[in-house]
Amino acid sequence: MIPSQMLKGMLEGCILKVINSEETYGYQISQKLKAHGFGDISEGTIYPLLLRLSKGEFVTAIYKDSNVGPKRKYFQITSKGKAELELFEEHWREMENAVNHLFKGGNYETK
C-alpha cells in the first residue's frame, strides 16, 4: 500500500488523468484508482481534491441521473485541466527519472 504522505502530492494529477479518459464521478474515480493499484482511496480523500480542481477550473461538473438515489455529479476535464495534466506528466517523468537514477544506476555512497 502506498503511504498517504507519498500519495498526497500526486493524487490530484492522477485524478485528472482518470477524468481525462472519461467523464466520471467520485466513487468511480476511487474504484479506478484502486484497480490501478493505488489501494483503498476513499471518496473522503478524493472529494477535497475534486473541489480544488473545480475551483481551479481544471474540471467542470454536470449532474446526471443515477439508478439509485439522487443525481450524480460527473466531472469533465477542461482545456485548462488538460494543460495542467500535461504539466503533471512532465513533472512526474522528471521525478520518475531522478528516483530511478538514484535507486538503480546512481552512485550511492555511505560514510
Place this chain on the structure above:
Amino acid sequence: MKRNEHELNKANNQNDHLLNDESKKYMIDIVCYLRTKNVDSYEIEVIRNDILRIFLDAQNRGETIDKILGSDYKSFCDGVLQSTGYRKKRNIICEWIDGLLSAFLVLVAITFLFSGMCSKVINHIFHGMEFDWVWGITSGNLITWSVLIVAVFVSLFVATNTSLSKGKKHSRTIYFLFGACLMVVLLAMAYITKTYFYNVIFYIHLGVLGVAFLIGYVMHRLLKSCS
C-alpha cells in the same frame, strides 16, 4: 440569503431526511464545523449538497460513513477547507452585526409584547382609556437584553466549536443540565430585574419605536445581502 442559496438549502433539507441516523450525525458535525471556519454560506450549501450525494450513494451501497471519510473525519473537513475559499472579513463583520441587530430587535419585540403595552394600546383605541403612547425602558430591560444576547452568542460559539472535538464527547445529560441551569439563571434574572431594576431609564414614543423597527428591518435586509 441569495436565491440560489435558498433553493439549494431547500433541496439539501429535503435530502437530509433520506439520510440514516449515523449519516445525519456526521452531516450535522461537518456542517457545524464548516460554519465556524468562516466559509461562505453559499459555499457551505454547495459542499453540503455534494456530501449528501456521497453519503446517500454510500448508504445505497451499504457502506458506512467511516469507510467513506476514514476514522478521522476532522481531517476530511480540513481538506475541504483548504480546497474552498474563505469569506471576506467584510462579510463576516456584516453577519455579526446582523446577528446582534436581529437578536436585539427580537428581544425588544418580545419585551414589548409582554410589557402590557399592547393591552394599553387596545384599551385606548377601543375603550378610549387615557394613554400617552410612550413606553418606559427600565434598567432591568437593558440588563436582560444584554445578558440574553451574550448568552445566545456564547451558546452558539460553544455548540459550533465543539462539533468535531474528538475524545471529549459530552453526553446528553450534560447538555440537558447546561440548558436547565441556563433556564434557572434566566428565570432568576427575570425576577431580579423586575423586582429591583424597575426604574425607567428613558421613555420612547411608540411612533419612534415603529420607525426604529422599520429602519432595523431595512438594515437587517442590507446586512443579510452583504454577509
